[in-house]
Amino acid sequence: MKVPQPLALDRYDRRILELIQQEGRISNQELAERIGLSPSPCLRRLRALEESGLILGYRALVDARQLGYRLMALVHISMDRHTPERFANFERQVAALPQVQECLMITGQEVDYQLKIRVEDMDGYQQLLLQHITPIEGVSGVHSNFVLRPVFENRGVPVEL
Amino acid sequence: MKVPQPLALDRYDRRILELIQQEGRISNQELAERIGLSPSPCLRRLRALEESGLILGYRALVDARQLGYRLMALVHISMDRHTPERFANFERQVAALPQVQECLMITGQEVDYQLKIRVEDMDGYQQLLLQHITPIEGVSGVHSNFVLRPVFENRGVPVEL
DNA sequence: TACGGGTTGGCAGATTATGCCATCAAGTGG
DNA sequence: CCACTTGATGGCATAATCTGCCAACCCGTA
Numbered sequence: 001m002k003v004p005q006p007l008a009l010d011r012y013d014r015r016i017l018e019l020i021q022q023e024g025r026i027s028n029q030e031l032a033e034r035i036g037l038s039p040s041p042c043l044r045r046l047r048a049l050e051e052s053g054l055i056l057g058y059r060a061l062v063d064a065r066q067l068g069y070r071l072m073a074l075v076h077i078s079m080d081r082h083t084p085e086r087f088a089n090f091e092r093q094v095a096a097l098p099q100v101q102e103c104l105m106i107t108g109q110e111v112d113y114q115l116k117i118r119v120e121d122m123d124g125y126q127q128l129l130l131q132h133i134t135p136i137e138g139v140s141g142v143h144s145n146f147v148l149r150p151v152f153e154n155r156g157v158p159v160e161l
Numbered sequence: 162m163k164v165p166q167p168l169a170l171d172r173y174d175r176r177i178l179e180l181i182q183q184e185g186r187i188s189n190q191e192l193a194e195r196i197g198l199s200p201s202p203c204l205r206r207l208r209a210l211e212e213s214g215l216i217l218g219y220r221a222l223v224d225a226r227q228l229g230y231r232l233m234a235l236v237h238i239s240m241d242r243h244t245p246e247r248f249a250n251f252e253r254q255v256a257a258l259p260q261v262q263e264c265l266m267i268t269g270q271e272v273d274y275q276l277k278i279r280v281e282d283m284d285g286y287q288q289l290l291l292q293h294i295t296p297i298e299g300v301s302g303v304h305s306n307f308v309l310r311p312v313f314e315n316r317g318v319p320v321e322l
Numbered sequence: 323t324a325c326g327g328g329t330t331g332g333c334a335g336a337t338t339a340t341g342c343c344a345t346c347a348a349g350t351g352g
Numbered sequence: 353c354c355a356c357t358t359g360a361t362g363g364c365a366t367a368a369t370c371t372g373c374c375a376a377c378c379c380g381t382a
Contacts, residue, residue: 017223024185024219029369038331043370056222058185062178064318066215074267074275091312098319103312106235111306114235118318145272151252151264156227157279158259190338199362206338 012037012161013045017054019125020046021156027161069118071125072150075133077113078141086138087112093136099128110141173198174206175320181207182317185219222315232286233311235295238274239302247299248273254297260289271302281283307311 009017015035019026026034032042049055064072079086087105094100094115102116115133119125125144134142175287176196187195193203210216225233225286240247248266253281255261255276263277276294286305295303 006206017221019243020221021223022218024221024222027369028371039370040332040372042329044329052227054224054227056224057183058219058221059183059315059317060178060181060185060219061316063215063217063219066318067318067320069318072265074265089181095313098316101316101318102314104233104314105310105312106306106308108306113312132184145267145269145275147265147267149250149266151266151274152256153263153265155259155262156167156220157223157228157230157262159223159228189340200339201363202361205360280332287341 009159011161012042013049014161016042016045017159018156020055020058021159024060025077027107047143064118068120071119071121072147073117073119073125074145074147075129076108076141076145077115077133078110078113079112079138079141080140081138082112089114090136090138094133097128097132099124111143170320172322173203174210175322177203177206177210178320179317181216181219182320185221197300221321229281232280233308234278234280234286235306235308236276236278236290237269237272237304237306238276238294238300239271240273240299240303242299243273249264251297251299255294257292258289260285273306 002041016031019031028043029039031046032039035042046055063141072158077090079090090113091103094103094113099117099119100115101118102114104114105112106114107132117125118127119128129142129144133139173196178193180192180195185240189204189207190200192207193200196203198206207216227321238251241249251274252264255274258278260278260280261276262279263275266273267275277290278286280289289301290305294300
């Protein structure tokens, strides 16, 4: 473990970050070739980026539609009383629901959270909402928008220059 | 290339999908151990899942905050005229902005798109909005919510039993 | 010029991936 | 009940990759 340095990334590090955000399973050899370095220093840099916490991990992207999740929705939640306990409890309950892909606490006069959920269809949506989200203590309002088309998702973080 | 089958995933395939969504760079050997299969058939299954398109790819997760992106916002866009050309043009322009991490076309009486953006700070936000998003032809309204805290993101798609 | 810190490239051994083949289990028809 | 077919497994040999180590190099400084 290393304390986050003032963070000095040269162009090699940046190229590495760009490439592994696109091809997370690229071999170190090919990575080295593409950034114009030999395998040894390339691997050292990659490991250093991982150790520093800049690279949080690796994920395979799975096609949700092919798995039967044909409906994606953005669910906006408002809470009645804004106590830390209420929030903590809500977040814990929501984290336990696998259909909830993302949970963001956001600004907004009427809204406290936005959830991104994936379900099979409207039935699944209704079930999730009525049986698992609405009943959570403190939830006073729920409003959803459905995703008509995901234009793009899962883009990498820009690593300038 | 294979045509998407009726999709019959046994428990081995499901375990593979679960594991590589959590550890995208896991070695085939360890993957095989964890699912209780020898390396050969495990690798065959993994490759088959990739070929079938169920696995779309692999990504490294990069810590945006450490890269200086301290502000995340959800930007809601409304368009004045709902013609396919307007939409296509908007999507193209928005895709060219690296700060836009996600673009979803959504339902809503006043809203057509939700963008998830990452910027350095409020200055960056203002610049992005005024110089690159508002000027896009057809954009008639913009309303943003800021993310106070990302409770969780980037969760895997659930692969039931 | 000599020195020190940091990085590189190359090499050897360990680990992993890959293709091939015999074996095995399940289902079919004789 | 026995061939026979289909599809998947496990093991093995080979190829490719990773990993740790060390000498060489670059660069700023004394």
